[in-house]
Amino acid sequence: MGELSALFSPERIAVVGATERAGSVGRAIMENLLDSFAGEVVPVNPSHEEVFGIPTLDDVAAADADLAVVVVPPQIAVDVVREAGEAGVRNVVVITAGFGETGSEGAAREQDLIEVAETYDIDLVGPNSLGIMSTPVGMNATFGPENATEGRMSFMSQSGAFITAVLDWANDQGIGFKDVVSLGNKAVLDESDFVREWGDDDDTDVIIGYLEGIDDGQAFIETAREVTAETPVVLVKSGRTDAGAQAASSHTGTIAGSDQAYEAGLEQAGVIRAASVQELFDAARVLESQPLPEGDGVAVITNAGGPGVMSTDAIGDSRLSMASFTDSTLDAFSEALPAEGNIYNPVDIVGDADNERFRDALDVALGDANVGSVIVLSCPTAVLDYQQLAADTVELQAKHGKPVAACFMGGARVEPAAETLADAGIPNYFDPARAVQGLDALSRFRDITEREYQAPTTFDVDRERAREILASVEGRADTRLGVEAMGLLDAYGIETPAGDIVDAPADALEVAESIDGDVVMKIVSPDILHKSDIGGVKVGVPNEEVYDAYEDLISRARNYQPDATIIGVQVQEMVDLDDGVETIVGMNRDPQFGPLLLFGLGGIFVETLEDTTFRVAPVSEPEAEAMTREIDAAPLLRGARGREPADVAGVVETIQRLSQLVTDFPAILELDINPLVATPDGVEAVDVRLTVDPDQL
Known part of the structure; x- marks a missing residue:
């Protein structure tokens, strides 16, 4: 086994708060341990001389235990854990509730618990935990009514009640377990720690779990990706909501809710996600x-x-x-x-x-x-x-x-x-x-x-130029950027149409004359994101109409929102959409997993059709290529109905370059390139908008 082997195979367990009082947690844990544990159980309670005929100790320091199970009130639990740490106890299960789940006072108490565990290098389960089990040593250090039968699955759950229900059902079904862990508040040890531990355990054939959340998505992906190369991990993740997108202002933010991040992250980690408890155990058993x-x-x-x-x-x-x-x-x-x-x-x-x-x-x-x-x-x-x-x-x-x-x-x-x-x-x-x-x-x-993980490609980019463009939001009330940030894409090697942003009609004409053919003109304002809705975009403007078009765009913007900040007008080379496919590449930063990339069918229908797929950045070339195959519109990119295939390789590279950009700059909270037009001759980012957190620069 791995680093947590002592947690699951102690020889001497101290129950701090042990008692014979009917209906108490301390009694239930003592009874469960005394019923089957192969080692020694030491009750710790200064208010009793003995518990179930076993002499008690006044404090955990005298117990000389491999594992301490803490069942005292929350006000003294931190001190008990500190005493255990000082005495050299390196494995602790805190059953006690009244920590981060109860409000600010409990959260402060939980932070104290974390600091104590870090100081004394304690592997701590909980607080607010049902406890842990390990059948090879007969350890049932929980206050649940059922013990697990021996098997080769290891099981973790954020819900202690779910564990009690599962064990009752599993015993009836003849399903056994090796280890069982009630994660509780996950103050110290979390799902990544147990996936790593059981992945190293020759006696665990399948890892299963019920999770309500993953605190560090990137760490979980890294850990599980390694483990699932040999050991299957099957999880039920509850909470399939769009809460993560409530405050989003971009297309990507609107579409990419929290569940998409979990779906993408678990897939990249090699985890099989079950939609129900029945699916969880059906998959685990086979x-x-x-x-x-x-x-x-x-x-x-x-x-x-x-x-x-x-x-x-x-x-x-x-x-x-x-x-x-x-x-x-x-x-x-x-x-x-x-x-x-x-x-x-x-x-x-x-x-x-x-x-x-x-x-x-x-x-x-x-x-x-x-x-x-x-x-x-x-x-x-x-x-x-x-x-x-x-x-x-x-x-x-x-x-x-x-x-x-x-x-x-x-x-x-x-x-x-x-x-x-x-x-x-x-x-x-x-x-x-x-x-x-x-x-x-x-x-x-x-x-x-059979997957062969490939490290993400690192491109040669101009990070300093990108930083300067992102820093332009500093001191502004509105930290959104639009087409004025096209240079950000250029800095990361993402192709954009020829053109420039100007603040005078004469300059607009000069730019237009430097471009072959008619041009596209767009109002540039951080306060007007949906430019086409107000007539803020003109397509196919010949040189002789550029001057008037400039004046009209400025006038429309002023009439629509008099107090809007008008940066100017973008004059841009026209991109032929007849031979191209409009796609979207975007990112929304998820609180748990970090940058969540989106790729899909773009243009004006992106939010209506939602033909999209997701990955957690950074992504490798095979992952980016897979994204281009997963959308319903994938045949359009590859030449459906006699069309010439688009430059899919260019799309794949653009996804990778965007992945590097949002990984390099945590200050980018959300970003859309829409449309990213893929033609047989190449790929160009026609429009961009993003939101920046200047405090992260």
């Missing part, structure tokens, strides 16, 4: 026990047509596919099945199928090179012995070494067969869709293990 598939083709063997169709629909909704059988497989099915059966996928072996027919069909399917995994789907009949079917399934899965999910539908008749399957690590589901989800999790994790 990942714990089944081999990874070599391919995504699924064969369905069933004695019931309806459920076979249901499984086919579920496969169609997943990343998996219905396997296409080889000719030899089809011939074998033709021999094994009656004429009324279906030899194509899903394979219907007909309702009168006995165990021999089921076994023959399953053996043929598992032997097909095009089949990555198999679903054995059966409904009870008088001629079918479920227990024998389970035994045959176990034997054939071991013979072929391919993942199998069982869907033995029924009630009490299924239970003995399900136990036989479970003992061999084959999950059984009543619902065919759940069987598909389980196999889908295997496929997803296989792809995660």
Whole structure:
């Protein structure tokens, strides 16, 4: 195991606040430990001479403990932890509530707790924690009513109540755990610490968890990306809201809520995100026990047509596919099945199928090179012995070494067969869709293990010029920048159309005459972000109309908002949109994960269509390239319907350059390049707007 091994394998545990008082947390923890812990339990309570017949100590310093479990009132909990640290105790679980979750006084108390832990190098769980468990040593240092049974999953949760509910259910389902941690307020140890620990633990095959938030998203991505190369991590993350976008003023900020950051961050970390508790355990059980598939083709063997169709629909909704059988497989099915059966996928072996027919069909399917995994789907009949079917399934899965999910539908008749399957690590589901989800999790994790992480490209840029442009907001009430910040993109090598910003009509004409063809003219004002809404953009202006166009744009802006700051007018080379695709590249800074990049279909419909995808910056070239494939409009970039392909490589490089820009400058809170026009000849950023925090410069 890793650095936290002593936390999960103590030999001597001190319970500070131990008592026999009925209904108390101190009593519950003592009872749980005394019931199963292989080591020594030392009660600490100066108000008692003994607890459950064990002599008490007056303070934790005298306990000589490997782990201290603190159950005293919050007003003295910090002092107890300090005493433990001074005595050399390096592992502490603070059960006590009344810290950061209770307001400013509690938050100050929690900060004191953090400082004590840092001073004495204490690995501290909590505060406000249900406690921790580790089944190999029989440790149940919680005040929950259930102990975990032994298994090879390790489980963390921000909700202690969720742990008690899960353990009650899991014991009934025969699901076991190695370690269980109630994270509490995560004052010191958080989800990244436990993912790292369990990733190094040979006795943990799957890491699962329930999280309400991740405090340091960047650290979590870095840690989990390493762990998930070998150990699956499956999480339920609650709170799918748009709260993170409430105060946003850019397109990206409007679209990119907090859940998009979690979705992107967890995907980049290699974490499988479950939408429900059922999905969490369906994925965990199959990942714990089944081999990874070599391919995504699924064969369905069933004695019931309806459920076979249901499984086919579920496969169609997943990343998996219905396997296409080889000719030899089809011939074998033709021999094994009656004429009324279906030899194509899903394979219907007909309702009168006995165990021999089921076994023959399953053996043929598992032997097909095009089949990555198999679903054995059966409904009870008088001629079918479920227990024998389970035994045959176990034997054939071991013979072929391919993942199998069982869907033995029924009630009490299924239970003995399900136990036989479970003992061999084959999950059984009543619902065919759940069987598909389980196999889908295997496929997803296989792809995660095959990823080759590539470091982000570092481009040669002009950081000083970029800093000067961003610093132009200093001293201003409004810290937004628009097209006057196009030089920021130039400084980072992002192509922009030729042109300039001018503050006189004569200068506008001079710029226009230096550009071949007609020009685009836009009002430049930090107070007028949606320029086209007020007629603040003129397209296709010939030289002879530039002077009047300048005056008209200024007049429109003054009439729309008399007190607006008018910087001038941008005169810009026209970009041919007929052969191009308007995209958007943007960033919204998430409180937990940092810069969240967006790429999608741009132009005026960006907020309506929301054809977008997200990544947490910095991104590598493969990640940026993947973003260009994930949107619905991806075929437009690659030459759909006879169009010449756009410069996708240029788009990929622009995403990477923007990634470097927003990583280099935390002062950029949000940024849009919209549109970023991709043509066959190149990529150009036509417009930009951003919000800057000058205190971060």
